[in-house]
Amino acid sequence: MKSKNRNLLIGGIIVAIILGVLSPFISSTNPDGLQATAEHLNPNAIQNPGYWHAPFENYKVPFLGNGPLAGIAALVIGIIIALGLVYILTEILKRRGNTEN
Amino acid sequence: MHIPDGIIPLWQCLIYWVIAITFLIMAFRWGRKNLSDKNIPLMAVLAAGILIIMTINIPIPFGSSGHIVGAAMVAIIFMSPWAAIMILALVLLVEGLVFGDGGITSMGANLINMGICGGFVGYFTWKALYKPYMGSDGILTGSGILSKWWSIGVASWLAIFLSAILAALEIGLANFFPIRLGLLWMGSYYAVIGIIEAIVTVIVISSLEKVRPDLLGWNKLKRAQTDDLESDNMEVPSK
Numbered sequence: 001m002k003s004k005n006r007n008l009l010i011g012g013i014i015v016a017i018i019l020g021v022l023s024p025f026i027s028s029t030n031p032d033g034l035q036a037t038a039e040h041l042n043p044n045a046i047q048n049p050g051y052w053h054a055p056f057e058n059y060k061v062p063f064l065g066n067g068p069l070a071g072i073a074a075l076v077i078g079i080i081i082a083l084g085l086v087y088i089l090t091e092i093l094k095r096r097g098n099t100e101n
Numbered sequence: 102m103h104i105p106d107g108i109i110p111l112w113q114c115l116i117y118w119v120i121a122i123t124f125l126i127m128a129f130r131w132g133r134k135n136l137s138d139k140n141i142p143l144m145a146v147l148a149a150g151i152l153i154i155m156t157i158n159i160p161i162p163f164g165s166s167g168h169i170v171g172a173a174m175v176a177i178i179f180m181s182p183w184a185a186i187m188i189l190a191l192v193l194l195v196e197g198l199v200f201g202d203g204g205i206t207s208m209g210a211n212l213i214n215m216g217i218c219g220g221f222v223g224y225f226t227w228k229a230l231y232k233p234y235m236g237s238d239g240i241l242t243g244s245g246i247l248s249k250w251w252s253i254g255v256a257s258w259l260a261i262f263l264s265a266i267l268a269a270l271e272i273g274l275a276n277f278f279p280i281r282l283g284l285l286w287m288g289s290y291y292a293v294i295g296i297i298e299a300i301v302t303v304i305v306i307s308s309l310e311k312v313r314p315d316l317l318g319w320n321k322l323k324r325a326q327t328d329d330l331e332s333d334n335m336e337v338p339s340k
Contacts, residue, residue: 056201
């Protein structure tokens with residue numbers, strides 16, 4: 001990888017981690033627009049049918065409690081998973097494209 | 102903006118999944134043709150950044166909050182809505198499976214709203230308002246109804262606003278709330294959230310232009326004419 005691209009990747013990861021560390025402290029606890037609309041118009045019907053139980057529900061690592069550390073750890077894990085997934089998928093697509101050409 | 106499980110009936114979710122997968126296949130075809138060692142790191146960084154920035158809810162009036170979606174941002178950076186669909190699909194997958202943010206059955210609807218609608222509306226609104234081209238003097242310039250940064254701001258505002266309107270329609274069609282009231286509430290919230298989306302999009306793209314202008318889609322005009330670039334970015338190979 002060229003140094004310019006490596007620097008972009010490292011810089012981007014650092015910014016993402018800084019935002020991830022800040023997120024549990026600065027994120028509003030107000031419901032988001034969709035939740036707020038549902039709460040106004042149909043509050044009794046909001047039920048999770050439980051099709052899937054996410055390992056880090058509500059952006060928290062369960063065994064780290066309910067504090068900011070649990071949130072920060074979950075987001076760092078999220079960054080690693082997202083980076084890994086995008087890299088694997090895009091590399092596969094790029095190689096398939098090269099093969100076709 | 103993430104629709105959870107249990108709001109939209111399964112048969113409607115299935116329809117949204119089929120539409121979403123169709124667009125996703127076309128996005129992968131775009132990726133096969135356009136991904137390179139140069140733009141893969143940017144794509145990875147944008148995915149991680151969007152994942153994190155979606156967790157930061159910014160308070161807005163009326164006791165609500167909102168977060169950035171970033172589909173218009175990605176579509177404008179790559180000059181292709183297919184890039185936005187690909188990145189948003191992966192982000193929504195991680196959010197749904199790992200963090201339980203957004204449903205599994207409703208993931209197709211969420212991709213339609215945030216990735217497909219957000220990407221296409223953002224990109225084509227920007228293109229309608231502003232057209233970059235190479236001047237005869239060889240200097241990259243542009244013209245249009247609005248300036249470059251205003252056009253990016255308006256396009257990203259409209260992208261998230263219409264994404265929210267589409268989500269309200271889907272939820273209304275599911276008889277979860279009356280469509281008219283849903284449109285009114287969602288439209289009001291996301292008209293405000295869209296201003297934050299517009300500001301962040303302009304900041305991110307202008308920062309990227311200062312640091313790595315070569316990665317911005319419109320700077321490829323130095324090597325290709327606008328029309329060629331557009332056909333490159335929009336064309337989906339047949340196999």
